[in-house]
Amino acid sequence: MSDSMSRARKAQRWAPYIFVSPFFLIFGLFxxxxxLFTLYISLTDWSLSGAPQWxxxxxxxxxxxxxxxxxxxxxxxxxxxxxxxxxxIIALFISVLLTSGRVPFVGxxxxxxxxxxxxxxxAVGLIFGILFDWNFGSINSMxxxxxVTQENINWLGQPWPSRFVVAMVxxxxxxxxxxxxxLVGITGISRQLYEAADLDGASKMQQFRYVxxxxxxxVMVFVILTTMIGCFQxxxxxxxxxxxxxxxVVGGPEGAALTGTWLIYDNVFGSLSRFGYGSSIAxxxxxxxxxxxxxxxxxxxxxxxx
Amino acid sequence: xxxLGINGWIGLLLMLVISVVxxxxxxxxxxxxxxxxxxxxTGIKLLPSSYLAENWNSLFSIDFLAYYKNSLIVxxxxxxLGVLVSAAAGFAFGKYEFRFKNLxxxxxxxxxxxxxxFGIVAFVLEMRWFGWLNTMLxxxxxxxxxxxxxxxxxQFARSSIPSEVLESGRIDGCGxxxxxxxxxxxxxxxxxxxxxxxFFLWSWNSFxxxxxxxxxxxxxxxxxxxxxxxxxFRADNAAQILGLTLGTIPxxxxxxxxxxxxxxxxxxxxxxx
Numbered sequence: 001m002s003d004s005m006s007r008a009r010k011a012q013r014w015a016p017y018i019f020v021s022p023f024f025l026i027f028g029l030f031x032x033x034x035x036l037f038t039l040y041i042s043l044t045d046w047s048l049s050g051a052p053q054w055x056x057x058x059x060x061x062x063x064x065x066x067x068x069x070x071x072x073x074x075x076x077x078x079x080x081x082x083x084x085x086x087x088x089i090i091a092l093f094i095s096v097l098l099t100s101g102r103v104p105f106v107g108x109x110x111x112x113x114x115x116x117x118x119x120x121x122x123a124v125g126l127i128f129g130i131l132f133d134w135n136f137g138s139i140n141s142m143x144x145x146x147x148v149t150q151e152n153i154n155w156l157g158q159p160w161p162s163r164f165v166v167a168m169v170x171x172x173x174x175x176x177x178x179x180x181x182x183l184v185g186i187t188g189i190s191r192q193l194y195e196a197a198d199l200d201g202a203s204k205m206q207q208f209r210y211v212x213x214x215x216x217x218x219v220m221v222f223v224i225l226t227t228m229i230g231c232f233q234x235x236x237x238x239x240x241x242x243x244x245x246x247x248x249v250v251g252g253p254e255g256a257a258l259t260g261t262w263l264i265y266d267n268v269f270g271s272l273s274r275f276g277y278g279s280s281i282a283x284x285x286x287x288x289x290x291x292x293x294x295x296x297x298x299x300x301x302x303x304x305x306x
Numbered sequence: 307x308x309x310l311g312i313n314g315w316i317g318l319l320l321m322l323v324i325s326v327v328x329x330x331x332x333x334x335x336x337x338x339x340x341x342x343x344x345x346x347x348t349g350i351k352l353l354p355s356s357y358l359a360e361n362w363n364s365l366f367s368i369d370f371l372a373y374y375k376n377s378l379i380v381x382x383x384x385x386x387l388g389v390l391v392s393a394a395a396g397f398a399f400g401k402y403e404f405r406f407k408n409l410x411x412x413x414x415x416x417x418x419x420x421x422x423x424f425g426i427v428a429f430v431l432e433m434r435w436f437g438w439l440n441t442m443l444x445x446x447x448x449x450x451x452x453x454x455x456x457x458x459x460x461q462f463a464r465s466s467i468p469s470e471v472l473e474s475g476r477i478d479g480c481g482x483x484x485x486x487x488x489x490x491x492x493x494x495x496x497x498x499x500x501x502x503x504x505f506f507l508w509s510w511n512s513f514x515x516x517x518x519x520x521x522x523x524x525x526x527x528x529x530x531x532x533x534x535x536x537x538x539f540r541a542d543n544a545a546q547i548l549g550l551t552l553g554t555i556p557x558x559x560x561x562x563x564x565x566x567x568x569x570x571x572x573x574x575x576x577x578x579x
Contacts, residue, residue, distance in 0.1 A: 015482035019398035022391045026451035034425030112325045120511040122529040123550035136347030236513045279427045
């Protein structure tokens with residue numbers, strides 16, 4: 001009896017390790033190891049056919065001379081600026097309205113605004129490519145018929161319009177998801193805070209400013225950080241937009257939509273097969289993203305102290 | 307529902323505008339699949355045309371059903387595996403005390419912020435060493451370890467599995483693995499729906515990794531197969547769009563059925579922490 005008891009207790013002690021092991025095994029093997037091993041690769045000269053040659057920081061030095069590296073860096077920052085504010089404003093607006101209890105058809109609105117998130121990026125790239133076509137796209141004919149533009153805009157053929165389209169597509173795709181995050185956050189805020197604010201005579205706007213926004217801060221930090229990191233990852237939609245229909249322009253016109261992921265993809269899996277060089281770019285962008293995230297985090301927490 | 311004030315009406319109107327913008331490209335996709343390719347570029351389409359059958363024929367003249375089947379195999383496998391892996395780890399984090407628990411959990415949360423793209427070069431070389439290139443394994447197994455999934459299940463397990471039930475199971479002589487399959491999994495069922503939906507969606511729509519690891523077009527999933535359609539044959543955009551529309555139907559169905567669960571599930575579990 002006591003023997004079986006102690007065996008059961010022993011099993012209970014080991015069980016949690018066994019239950020977490022599938023996750024950490026798969027994670028370690030396919031996420032952690034590759035990220036660490038990429039650091040080693042970045043210090044070598046390695047291409048498809050040969051063996052790795054240790055070259056120290058040679059790849060890093062080369063990347064610092066590479067104008068495309070700076071393009072990717074700059075584009076990532078530009079996309080952060082073009083994407084984060086509209087995405088947050090639209091998502092906040094929707095989530096506040098849908099939780100206000102004043103709007104009908106909440107379920108339908110929720111579903112419709114989530115549709116872009118469930119649409120595969122290949123479809124998104126293809127459809128927007130057609131809608132934003134220079135000569136025959138709906139967007140240009142709509143703008144012309146409204147009298148906004150005199151002549152057609154070459155959306156996908158010029159740097160800034162291209163960036164605008166990519167940013168727009170990204171906001172379009174992800175704002176519904178961000179809105180769910182905010183919805184979750186708002187649902188978690190205690191009703192009593194609003195009742196107290198009501199008793200103090202606070203208007204709806206004031207309640208939003210002094211109750212909702214501060215209480216949403218953790219969700220906000222999470223959303224901003226993940227969106228920032230997401231800007232480095234943008235790949236699928238522009239890849240479809242700019243290479244999907246015959247033309248093969250890496251990074252869009254003049255590299256205007258070249259992001260970190262695309263640059264790595266092109267160096268390693270495109271025509272070049274330069275594993276070491278691509279890895280060094282991954283690491284430099286990684287450091288850059290960490291730095292920007294850290295600064296943002298500090299900045300947002302500073303706001304809380306004030 | 308209270309009465310709409312003037313602000314309420316403005317809000318509702320803005321909401322409608324956003325929803326139209328949100329819906330229009332999606333609607334376009336469905337409508338465009340009924341047109342002939344060279345008609346796609348002529349003005350705004352709001353009504354369906356009559357070319358659906360022809361697009362259907364050109365789509366099914368290639369092996370579209372094989373792509374569909376591949377997508378189903380990959381997505382269902384990842385979903386089942388991912389939900390189980392997440393549930394096991396979530397159960398351990400939520401209901402046990404053990405050494406290194408907090409350290410491991412912090413590690414887990416930290417990894418949610420690191421995208422796999424940073425390690426993609428070594429990942430692909432690793433797949434080559436394993437002989438996994440041009441197989442479905444890189445699409446099924448690595449995504450099954452998802453930090454968000456574990457976090458999600460931990461929150462749910464902590465709040466919804468009563469420790470007394472686990473104890474009485476142990477007193478009745480149930481082993482720890484038995485507890486997991488017979489008691490824990492049924493308790494976690496509501497969390498499966500939400501997490502399973504997300505796993506399925508991510509896997510179904512995945513493009514970057516399949517693009518890198520698959521060369522053999524008999525293994526292509528829908529996004530890859532549809533993209534290849536542009537290169538291999540004439541650029542039949544309308545047929546491609548029909549394929550993408552058909553490819554969207556499963557996720558659309560799941561999400562319409564479960565969208566209420568999804569949002570409420572997220573709300574009841576993720577934030578309470």
